[in-house]
Every structure is written in structure tokens, then in C-alpha cells.
Amino acid sequence: MIEIKNIYKSFENKEVIKNISKVFNQGETNLIIGRSGSGKTVLLKSIVGLHEIDKGQILYDNRDFTSMGLKLRKKLRQEMGMVFQGGALFDSLTVEENVRFPLDMFSELSNAEKQKQVDFCLERVNITDANKLYPSEISGGMQKRVAIARSIVLNPKYLFCDEPNSGLDPETSMVIDELIHSITVDLKITTIINTHDMNSVMEIGDNILFISDGEMVWEGNRKEILYSENKKLQEFVFANKQYQRIRDDKINQ
Amino acid sequence: MNIFNQTGRYFALMLRVFSKPERHSLYLRQTFNEIENLGVNSVGIVAVISIFMGGIMTLQVAYNMVNPLLPNTLIGLGNRDSLILEFSSTIMGLIMAGKIGSNITSEIGSMKVTEQIDSLEIMGVNSASYLILPKIIAVVLMFPLLYILSVFFGILGGLIVGPAVGAVTAPDYLNGIQSSFNPYYVTFSLIKCLVFGFLISSISAFFGYTVEGGAFDVGTASTRAVVNTNIMILVWDLILTQLLL
Numbered sequence: 001m002i003e004i005k006n007i008y009k010s011f012e013n014k015e016v017i018k019n020i021s022k023v024f025n026q027g028e029t030n031l032i033i034g035r036s037g038s039g040k041t042v043l044l045k046s047i048v049g050l051h052e053i054d055k056g057q058i059l060y061d062n063r064d065f066t067s068m069g070l071k072l073r074k075k076l077r078q079e080m081g082m083v084f085q086g087g088a089l090f091d092s093l094t095v096e097e098n099v100r101f102p103l104d105m106f107s108e109l110s111n112a113e114k115q116k117q118v119d120f121c122l123e124r125v126n127i128t129d130a131n132k133l134y135p136s137e138i139s140g141g142m143q144k145r146v147a148i149a150r151s152i153v154l155n156p157k158y159l160f161c162d163e164p165n166s167g168l169d170p171e172t173s174m175v176i177d178e179l180i181h182s183i184t185v186d187l188k189i190t191t192i193i194n195t196h197d198m199n200s201v202m203e204i205g206d207n208i209l210f211i212s213d214g215e216m217v218w219e220g221n222r223k224e225i226l227y228s229e230n231k232k233l234q235e236f237v238f239a240n241k242q243y244q245r246i247r248d249d250k251i252n253q
Numbered sequence: 254m255n256i257f258n259q260t261g262r263y264f265a266l267m268l269r270v271f272s273k274p275e276r277h278s279l280y281l282r283q284t285f286n287e288i289e290n291l292g293v294n295s296v297g298i299v300a301v302i303s304i305f306m307g308g309i310m311t312l313q314v315a316y317n318m319v320n321p322l323l324p325n326t327l328i329g330l331g332n333r334d335s336l337i338l339e340f341s342s343t344i345m346g347l348i349m350a351g352k353i354g355s356n357i358t359s360e361i362g363s364m365k366v367t368e369q370i371d372s373l374e375i376m377g378v379n380s381a382s383y384l385i386l387p388k389i390i391a392v393v394l395m396f397p398l399l400y401i402l403s404v405f406f407g408i409l410g411g412l413i414v415g416p417a418v419g420a421v422t423a424p425d426y427l428n429g430i431q432s433s434f435n436p437y438y439v440t441f442s443l444i445k446c447l448v449f450g451f452l453i454s455s456i457s458a459f460f461g462y463t464v465e466g467g468a469f470d471v472g473t474a475s476t477r478a479v480v481n482t483n484i485m486i487l488v489w490d491l492i493l494t495q496l497l498l
Contacts (some may be wrong), residue, residue, distance in 0.1 A: 050371055077377035088372040091363075102376050105276050160375075 001026050002047065002158060002190050007056035009046050009214075017043045017053075020209075020216045028206035029181050033195055035236060039214040040194040041085075044162055047192065048080060049073060060158065078106055081151025083161040085181075087143035089135040089150070095122070096131040099150045106154065121149040125179060141172035145179065152183060158186065161193040165200060173197065177204050179191045198240055202227065210236065226250070259276075263459045269381040270389070283387040289364035291353050291388065291454075292395025296402060302348060303341065303403040307410030310335055315420035328421045329429020333404075334438065341403035342442040343490050349396065350482040354457035357388055358478040360470035361461030370462070383460040387450060396450035397443050441497050447481040448493065449486050456482045 009017040014041045017241040032040050045051045047058055049065060053223040058065040067074065075220060089098050099121055103114045122131065125128060125145040130138050135146070144164055151159060165173035182203040184191040195201065200210060205222035210233050218233045225237060226247040238244045274280045314331040364370050373380035381485055408430055415421040421429075460478035464470050 045371075048375055050374060074377040074379075077375060080375055080377075082372065082375040084368040084372060086367055088368040090369055090372075105278055105376065105378055 001061055002192065003057075003059040004047060004061075005057040005059070007043070007046060007058070008054045009042055009051060010054055010121075015214060017046060017214045020056075020211065020214075022209050022216065022219065024190055024192050025207055026190045026219070027185060028191070029184050029204045030190070030192045030207045030209070031195055031201060031205045032192060032209050032211065033201055033205075033236070034211040035185070036196060038211050040211060041162055043211065044160055044192065044194045048082060048160055078102075078154060079157040081154070081156035081159045083144065083151050083159075083164050085149045085163045085166055085177075087135065087140075087147040089143055089146055091135055093144050094132050094134055095127065095138065098135070098146060099153050102150065102154050117148075117153060121153045122146075123148045124152070124183070126175075133138045141168050141176070144168065144172075144176055148176070148179060148183070149197075152187070155187070157189055157192040159189050163196070164196050165195065170199065173205065175200060180204070198237060198243060201237075212236075257453055262463060263456070265456060266381055266385075266459055266462060269379060270385045270458075272379060272382055274382055274386070275378060280383070280387060283383070287387045287391035288395060290480050291356065291391050292399065295349065295352060295399060296396070298348075298352060299399050299403050300406045301353065302345070302412035303336075303406035304413070306344070306403075306485070307332060307336060308411075308414030309410075310340065310407070310412035311415040311426070312420055315415065318428065325425040326429035326432055327419050328415065329408075329411065329426040330432055331429075333408055333430045333434075336404050336407040337438045337442055341400050341407055342445045342449065344484065345400060345403050346396075346453065346486045346490075347483050348440030349399070349449075350453050350457075350486060352360050353392060354453050354482050355475045356481050357454060357457040358461040358464075358475040359471055361385070361458055362421040362464040362474050363468075365462060365464050366467055366471060377487060381462060385455070385462065389454040392454035393450040395449055396453070400442060400446045441493075444497060445490065445493050448489055452485050452489065453482055456485060 003022075004024075005021050007017055007020045008015065032043060034040050042051060046053050047207060053066065056066070060079075062077065065073065065076065090101065092103065096118055099118045100114060103109060103117060107114065109117065117226065118174065122128065125148050127142060127145055127149065130142060130146075133144055138146070148164075159180070163181065165178050168176065177200050178191065183189070193200070193204075202222050202225075205225070208220055208222065208225060209216060210218040210230075212232045218230045219226055225233070226236075226243060228234065238247075286456045310332045312329060314328045318325075318327065361370075364384070370380045370384070373383060412423065412426055415426050416423045457478040460481070461471075464474040
């Protein structure tokens with residue numbers, strides 16, 4: 001479980017995150033949604049410590065991340081996995097080497113055990129025949145799947161995904177969503193996903209936080225989101241007319 | 254103010270770079286990769302530039318020796334000492350700042366803008382140390398070797414060009430390069446090479462690591478890295494020459 005309490009973050013006197021508090025549950029797909037530029041990525045990067053927050057508290061299973069020293073933070077980070085918007089795979093390493101990298105860096109496993117774990121993770125994301133290819137030689141969807149494999153190779157307790165569907169076709173997006181959701185449930189990890197993709201919200205949104213202009217506007221789950229009367233949320237959700245029709249149909253039924 | 258800010262950030266980054274590595278074996282592997290990438294792969298360009306540099310130096314010394322009382326052996330001696338003292342260390346340093354320096358800045362800068370560095374940080378890896386330390390070690394180790402190669406090829410260039418155009422005979426040239434040799438000149442230049450190697454790798458890495466934005470900004474950072482490295486090489490050349498010669 002990850003808990004954030006009254007978080008503030010500003011850049012050069014511009015407040016980007018304003019007083020956000022939220023509990024992200026273990027074994028659930030927690031989503032942070034909002035328009036582009038609403039502060040989703042800054043919030044996610046603040047939670048993982050890539051941005052230092054100005055005020056507030058971040059707790060990982062009641063361990064205060066904000067007051068931790070560098071050594072403890074580095075140790076805690078070994079319990080985290082993150083999938084970046086562009087995949088962020090290392091260009092100079094093959095698919096297999098990318099997934100193996102965290103094991104080489106931190107685990108004491110033998111080479112055979114490492115290889116077994118790499119193969120298991122790549123199979124988990126349905127990559128079987130691209131092990132020796134470089135990231136530039138595989139598609140965007142495959143890059144995202146390799147990034148997911150790399151992020152789970154050390155059996156993390158916490159998984160963060162920054163817009164995992166950006167730049168992908170709807171079918172591949174669905175595959176990625178289902179993959180992240182099943183990993184979250186199977187491994188009982190705390191997953192936080194940044195997205196503005198309404199399909200993802202409706203498919204896997206167990207616990208949703210909607211932010212606008214750096215402020216928390218609404219929280220709930222995917223069943224509640226269509227019926228919320230919050231004006232800002234409605235503008236965001238029903239920008240796609242399809243969801244308006246779905247809601248109207250359900251109300252008429 | 255900006256220069257103080259930049260200098261402070263540079264030293265802060267160097268503190269992170271020289272902290273204890275997470276896994277020595279990975280750093281060692283990375284260092285060997287960088288020795289090949291930054292050092293061994295520069296041998297060709299160093300050889301070509303040095304041959305031309307030595308040839309041109311020999312011709313210029315010969316054309317400026319208008320006094321018939323001066324022996325022709327001075328042509329070889331002049332070429333050798335110019336190469337040992339300045340050309341193969343400082344000029345080669347300026348050229349390497351362009352080749353190796355821009356390579357380092359663009360590689361690290363690209364990793365920064367594509368979030369690969371963030372990705373390392375999230376894993377709990379000290380990205381500054383993992384990415385920069387092997388490059389610094391590789392360049393500091395390889396630059397003195399490239400210097401020695403440069404001196405060799407420069408002298409060879411003089412030997413090829415001088416007699417070929419009739420500026421000096423081969424025996425005179427060979428006598429010249431063997432006369433009045435001061436070994437301290439080599440020691441002095443090797444010290445300069447160690448310093449230049451550190452400057453080239455660390456300043457270029459700093460500009461790459463601190464880049465913000467996209468591809469355009471990586472290009473700008475590369476240019477700034479080369480310009481700043483060149484200035485620092487010349488400043489330190491002056492300081493070391495005053496201190497050590």
C-alpha cells in the first residue's frame with residue numbers, strides 16, 4: 001500500500017501539485033487520470049522520488065519515504081518497478097540484457113537462475129522470439145512489454161506506469177492493460193498507472209484519482225465514474241461521446 | 254552567476270560520480286566497453302591527423318629555416334619537440350574533445366531525454382556513477398596512450414613528407430629526432446594528457462547529464478560541451494606549462 005498525504009510540488013514558484021492525499025491499495029490497479037498537463041506525471045515522479053516534494057508525506061507500507069536517507073531510498077527503490085512513457089529501454093543492450101540488468105546489478109543469483117527468471121518474465125509478457133534483438137529493432141508495443149518484463153524481474157512490491165498506452169493502437173493498448181492488471185492481481189503488488197486513456201479507465205480502473213490543474217478533483221472506481229456529477233470529470237470523461245452514449249443507455253435500461 | 258551555478262553543479266555531479274559503485278564487476282565490464290568505444294576506436298583518426306600534423310610541421314620548420322648556418326637536423330628536432338610538448342597533447346586534446354566529448358554528451362544526453370537515466374535511478378542505481386565513472390577511467394587511461402601513438406605517427410609523417418618534397422634528407426631528419434632529447438618533456442606531456450583526459454570526459458558528461466528537453470537540446474549541449482572543454486584544456490595547458498616546465 002502506498003499512501004500520500006497533503007503533497008505539494010512547485011517548479012520556479014509555479015505550483016504544479018496542490019495538496020493531494022490518497023491511498024493506493026495493494027493488489028489493485030490504481031489509476032491517476034487527468035488531461036495532458038494536469039500534473040499526472042509530476043505526481044507520479046514525486047511519488048517515486050524523481051522529484052522532491054515541497055510539502056507532505058509519502059508512505060510505502062507505512063515507511064516514510066520523504067524522510068528517508070539516500071541509502072534507505074536506494075534500498076526501497078529495489079522494491080519498485082517503473083514503466084516509462086517511451087519504454088526507456090537501454091539502447092545498447094538487447095531485449096534479454098535489458099531484462100537481466102536489474103538482476104546483474106542487485107541479485108546474488110547464479111547465471112542459470114538469472115536466465116530462468118529472465119525467460120519467465122519475458123514469457124509472462126508474451127515475448128519469446130525477440131530475446132537477442134535490440135530495442136530499435138522491435139515495435140513500440142513490444143518495447144512496452146519488455147519494459148514491463150524488466151520492471152517485474154526483481155519481483156517488485158510497487159509498480160508504476162507512466163502512460164503505458166501512449167502511441168499504441170487500441171488492440172495493443174488493451175493487451176498492455178490486461179497484462180498490467182493480471183500482474184498486479186497475481187503478484188499482489190501495488191500498481192499506480194498514469195493515463196488519460198478512457199478505455200484503460202473502464203477496463204482496469206479499480207481505484208481512480210482524477211486530478212485537474214494539480215488538484216485532486218474526484219476519486220472512485222470505474223463503476224462510479226460514468227455517473228459522477230463532478231463537472232470537470234464529466235468534461236474529461238464525456239469528451240468521448242461514446243461514453244456518454246454508454247451512460248445514457250445504462251440509465252435508460 | 255550562471256558560471257558559479259554551473260561550476261557548483263559540476264562538482265556536485267563529480268561527488269556522485271566518485272561514490273562507491275553498486276556492483277564492481279558491472280562497472281569493470283562497462284569500463285572495458287568504454288576503453289574500446291572511446292579509446293581504441295580513436296586510434297585511426299589520431300594516426301591520420303598525426304601523420305598530416307607531423308608532415309606539415311616538418312615543411313613549415315624547413316621553409317622557415319632561412320639561415321644557412323643552422324643545421325638541417327634542427328628540422329627533425331623541431332618537429333619532435335613540437336609534437337611531444339604541444340601538438341600531440343594539446344592539439345590532440347582539442348580534437349579529442351570534439352570526437353570523444355561530443356560522443357559522451359550526446360550519448361548521456363539522449364539517455365536523459367528518453368528517461369533511461371530516470372529508469373536507472375528508479376532501479377536504485379547511482380546513474381551518475383554507472384554512466385560517467387567508466388567513461389572517465391577509460392579516457393584518462395587511453396589518452397596518454399593515444400598521445401604516444403600521436404607522437405610516433407607525427408614523427409613518421411615528417412619522415413615521409415620531408416624527404417619526399419626535398420625539404421630535408423632522411424638521415425638529417427633521423428639525426429634530428431635523436432638529438433638533444435629531454436625525457437622530462439614526455440613526462441610533462443603525459444601529466445597534461447591525464448588532466449586533459451579527465452577534463453574531456455567529465456565536462457562532456459556533465460553537459461549530457463544535465464540536459465533538459467529533446468533532441469535539439471542534446472545537440473546544443475554537445476556544442477556547449479566541446480566549446481567549454483576546449484577552453485578548459487587551453488586554460489589548464491597554460492597553468493600546467495607555467496607550473497611544470
